Amino acid sequence: MLYTTAALSLILFAAQTYAVCYDPSPAFLPPKSNTYRGSAIINDAFKSIAANLDELLAQSAFDTSSFSIEVTTSTDSLWELHHTARDKDPERPGAEKVGGDSVYRVASISKAFTVLAIIQQHAAGNLSIDHAVNQYLDLEGDIQWSDITLRTLASQLSGIPRDFAMGDLLYGDIDPVSFGLPPFQGEKVPDCESSCSADELLENLATRVPIWPPKYKSSYSNINFDLLGLVVEEVTGLAFADYVEQAILQPLGMDSSSFIKPDDSVAVLPKGLNYWDFELGVQRPTGGLYSTSSDMSKFLRHALKSHDILSPQISWFSPGSYAEHLSSFYGMPWEIFRTSSILPSTSRPVTFVTKAGSLPGYLTYAIMAPEYDLGITIFTAGSQTLLDLLREAVTVPLLRAAEEAAQSDLHSRYAGIFTAAAPLNSTIVLSQSDSNGLYIDSFISNSTVVVGDPQVPLSLLTQGLPFRVQLIPSLLYRENEVGRKGEVWRGAVVLEERQEGVWSDNCLTNYDPALYAGKPLFEVVFWEDDGGIIEELEMVGFRVRMGRDGGEKADGIIGGGFANKKEQKVMG
Template sequence: MYAPSKRAVCLILGIIVTQVLARCYDPSPAFPLTKHRDYQQSERLKQDFRIIENKLDKLISDSKFDISSYSIEITTSDGTLWENHHTSKEKDPKRPGATHITGNSVYRMASVTKCFTTLALLRQHIAGNLSLDDTVDKYLSDLSGSIPWKDITLKTMASQLSGIPRDSWGNEILYIVDSPTDLGLPPIRKSQLPPCNTFLGSDKPCSKEDLFSSLAKQEPLFPPKQKSTYSNNNFVLLGLVIEKVTGMGYADYIESSILKPLGMDMSSFTKSNDSFAVLPKLPTGDNYWDTEEGVDNPTGGLYSSSSDMSKFLRYVLKHYNRLTPTLNWFHPASYSTTISSFYGTPWEIFRTNSILPSTSRPVTFVTKSGSVPGYLSYIILLPEYDLGITILTTGTSTLLKDSIREIITVPLVKTAEHIAQTDLAARYTGTYQAAHLNSTLVISHSATKSLYVESFISNSTDVFAALKSFWPSDDLRIQLVPTLLFRDEEKQQGEIWRGLPVPEKMNESLIWDDFCLTDDDPVQFAGKPVFEFVMWHADDGAGRVEEVELSAFRVTLKRDRNTGTQKADIQESRETVLDSGVNGAGAQHILVGA
């Protein structure tokens, strides 16, 4: 028997203690991905959809939304769960557009187009036709002026870190006010305006030459890589790079390589027939439906439907971490203004711990929004729940921003969490024992702790008691965290989990307690991770864990069928389904697969 040296003990103690010096006890992810059928079979989710429908009907009964239409869909990576559509009460009698809004009705997607431009860029990177670390002037040699093009890479452009000005024409005040002096600005001749303006419906779409001429006169907003700030110009230029390396027009490439393979038959960079078009009743000149974006197509030119966008979201949910070895598409690229907001490539990412009532674990929303006159679009992905949301609106702009997003996302996340935690309690908890050893593992669950090891006896040794000799706290648990890897990746069998030792009680809160660094592999024994747990499920349809393999202990424990599993201990308030007595005109509610 080898006696550990003082130096070794101090080393192990130092490694483990780093896990508990901060409020990091709610690790993410907390559970494997919920299956599509579990969402479909959830009575609670069906009830939530009825609540959401009720709230939407009440919302659109307000006369200020009489000119508004919308389409909403919620999907997993395997299929649509629910959709809801509303047809505006008031239409333009001269050009009403689609008479009844469905999942195939077509909207302008505006800046959601940037996601397709970025996906095209990633595919060209994978194909070896470009590198994300190439500078933009390698492909667009006509760029000139004071902007440091030689220091701006394709990656910094896709993540809004280039420092390039936002627009070349779209944010010009002279286009929207008759007299700049009313705003305290000096008088100036409108002859000094750019020769085109795609975003305001000019008869002349802007060209590549117009863009280069405008950029040559502009100054950088920030040094490259200094700070993310929103820029349409980034994606216009990326579209030109895609044209350069593919030898195809931007729209032709996106349609042939992304839209058609995904079956997005209602999506295009050319407007659809009016019978499919969602056309808001707006003052003359405010309807953007007919506007051709020209060179600006890569930043906002796509037309699409909620059904097609669900197809796109399903693809993204399945492939976001497998598109390229160099990039997880959902990871942030830089900070934004608040501690909860980040820029991705080109995602707008929001993290909050204000939704889940029983844990401080943050929920991550990977989003992209877009707007042009008359249209607002929004896509939201929740990768840890395997959910994607599409919200498309026309008419009153506040319908999306102030109302629908909150109505949809908050109850959906709470219920998705409930489904996942209920599944953990039903399939994973229990007592596991070795046949010929005095070894027993008890896995438990609670709303605040999620899945954790309650006790572990290994060959007659109380492992928790032994750990306390290295531990600064008398009370501890082993928090279980899924790695989303499998012992048999091909068959997706043998879920690999890691255990994190955490204290049951926290000391007095300090500012630096919020500083959390992830270390899910603190100690090994003879080359095996001490806190690795491999969960082997039954094939009886119930999907319960029947065996737990403890890699470092060289033992596999079998479920004690006499102990059963826990019921989920999840306490939280539930809204009551209230019949408002209001039915939105043209509202259509569809629960898919119910």
Template sequence: MRQSAGVCTLWVLLTLVSIVTATCRYHSPAFPPPDYSKGSPELDEAFRKIETAISEITSQAKFNKSSYSIEVTSSKSTLWSSFHTATDKDSERPGAAEVNGSSAYRIASITKVFTVLGILQQHAAGNLSLDHSIDRYVSELNGHQSGDLPWKDITLRSLASQLSGIPRDWAQGDLVNDLEDPSIFGLPPITAPHLPKCDSYGKYVPCTKDEMLETIRTKAPLFAPNYKSTYSNIAFELLGLVLSNVTGLRYEDYIQQSILDTVGMNHTSFDKPSDEVAVLPKNISWYWDIDEGVQNPTGGLYATSSDLSTFLRYVLTHFNGITPALDWLNPVSFATSVYSHYGTPWEIFRTDKVLSGSDRPVTFVTKGGGLPGYRTIIIVVPEFELGITILTGGDGDLLDPLREIVSVSLIQAADKLVKRQIEETYTGLYETSHINSSLGLSYTEDQGLEITTWLSNGTDMLSVIPMQFQLPRESFRLQLVPTLLYRDQKHLYGELWRMALIWDNSPSEKLVTQEEPVWDDFCTTDVDTMMYAGKPLNELAFLDKSGDGRYKTVDLTAFRVTLTREAEGQFQHDMLVTQEL
């Protein structure tokens, strides 16, 4: 028995140490999504600053021919919008007289998101599988080819997530169409009768399915499938063919019926809108009229900012429920940057530079697009339940400063709103009268919601845990992590959180002498730790929400105790005294 008990104690020790010796924190989302329905002075101030900063940018002479539409939406409604009409327009074809939320742009590669959504819908319906190879749905790829693309190894999933390894383009991006004198680049003069006779090779005549298939069957891969990310437009043109073959509809008709009409995007289409609503940048508006033909699935949509806000609301509320095959906003592969990843088909950026005074990262799930005269981007920030649309027509340099100004200021303000709402909803002292048990919760921008005092049957848990396992008390913390689940999921009652045990090593405790050990950045997630009598040891549930949004009780699952929240103010006062000492 002693040996058994010793083994058990060692196992528990190793389990806890494996958690708490990590130098990293449990990062976002470390809070439930904020509630934007009650108004927010934090956001109001941010939007005023954003408008001022944007006005300074657009007042520059280089942007006289440029227009933009910007919208910010929550999962429920548009929170803010801003529009700018170019002051220098083509007198013969000016386009929309005044840019607003109903003004149309070519959104270019944002179209890929709609193509992938169609594929996910058909996977959920059982009409195709993401893990089947492309040649199962495009039979022409089974025939003879002079190239050596391994179609039987290229799945729909790899195509949708930029992991197919196939080339980028087949009818665009060829310098033979753009250089009057190839010798400038050291290139020899050449005639190429074997090239396609459409798109940039043929005065922008729309390309057909047969022309595309004939050309790509001559291509070689860049990488083996699923080896390395590389951006491919061809991948999404093939997915468009899959949708057409599986549904029996034209690709454009399927997207219109199953997504645009269903979501309520009434001003988005593959058909060219009238000039009355068109954003037509001076001197570079020619691409507005181009029919992309078989290349529509990679970049053919026209859309408005208001419609894209509607779509982002759909994404924010459905991204994890479209199909059990994946969470749509998760990354699937690395891009070239440490902070950048590819999704399906998203471009995902994760940075810790947004929230000043904190190393908590923010994840921006984006899809950008570019065509002559147009640069566009949609951004989803899932932990804050926010979506951003930025559409520009004119100088392509305008989008980058707009993205920086809007996204950074917005998230900083939303984080302030989070702090206020969490303090109002959760923080305070919870206790019970019949046993000596209490729980004190506080929130800071850097640490999130954490347990700052905890008595269980008279035991000071924040002292006994580090003492038992020889951990420094001053760097030991219990951070709370929302699960976004409930004990009663049907009635959304009993909001479930987990405790994450964190031990932040101080510089003096480093085992190596270098200032920033390399492996300090290596962190894995392990939130579910141990049980007590079959119940999770680190689970708690907030219960009994009052009319003002404050939780009145908290239940510690494994400890079989429910604690009641003290009147507002008492705990805050006590905490201030403690901090002063």
């Protein structure tokens, strides 16, 4: 097998620049709602989750706890489960029975609404998310305000303090002297037991010092979002709560959500200390929203559908800074978690885009898994340990079931044999497995073996190590001359065996490593028939279209200048 010097150099260059990842993501298009609704796998998972939670909640430790859980896709809700505390405050029991319309304090999930308001105003041209915050607010003191943009605030990269009143030990239940602190006799600092004002916030910030310089290191700050709320007020001329009501809650139909405390008859009120009645004032943008699990599902549906189209300059689910753990990142305002531990058959990472909330008496979590088109709301009132148990008990079996259902659809929709019409000798076999996703099992193009023989030139990309060509959806589509839709996928050369060493974890993806006559070598288009069934596969770089076996053969060669070979041989 001989190669010209130029061709060999090109392939070796591609090998150096084309880092191969072990389990690329995503493995499939986001499943549609009917994939889940018609799936016995998903239904069994929900039944199992409910049974496990019944067993958990039988413990007396959770007698005073209530919760609401709801699972949705980007189009509609799939499942919900609610639990009412067995032991309530008899003088103030709240809602008689907890359901989807029962109201919780969602605490810091409010930050997601604040960021959405900023993005809306950025898209409208009323502000720039990359302008410094002091272009909109009069800010003084030692903090480097001119280096802190709205994006920096939203991404937890400002370096400014976490709180300006809440959390001060001076006003806690424990005597500060017991911590070894000296008695305080200086000027009173804000306590916000009655809601603090914007003036009090800005006056306090003028006396504060940063934790560290802007953009140096991420650190959670509630003040970031207090300031973003003030920016919304500055550019819209509306009170922050009024703007969110008019621009977000009403359009999404979140009729039970508000920054105003609702009646006790719909309230989930935990027994003991809670912040149900606490008015946050200027801190509303960081944690003041009251909402229901049903309403939060509406918000998650909007986020799942719109996160990449809200503004040309913003990808809302992308990370903006590192957190401390290698799997954790901050977004705007998301807490993003990527894990390779959840799927039993593959180390392919799963991304959770989340926002947690916490106020005394309430712990809440909003979770999205965009690759699966799933949103999960978990609201709790009562025990401080319940939420973590619910999160594990719901997300792990649900995502594993969603993976199984998606892989089943992947097999039935795409796997099979595709063959060009005679006399062209071109055939591709696509296979699917839970560990490898959709991949090219073998490919003969114009009587030449491209995939399926260890001696093909593609092996140079992996330095002779075993590999597969896995197909990855691009979320791009084509339309042919008769109006039929084609899904565009990309082929990735993936190592089958993990290598040893620290740098084996380094992966810089490159899904466009080579061209042939100006066309991507491993761009794949799946063409649908009138009923939406895959009937043809086009290998764009190879200028060949192949029909699915069992249907009509495709016309074959696309374009001129490509000769048909009669004998089969290894490409080279």
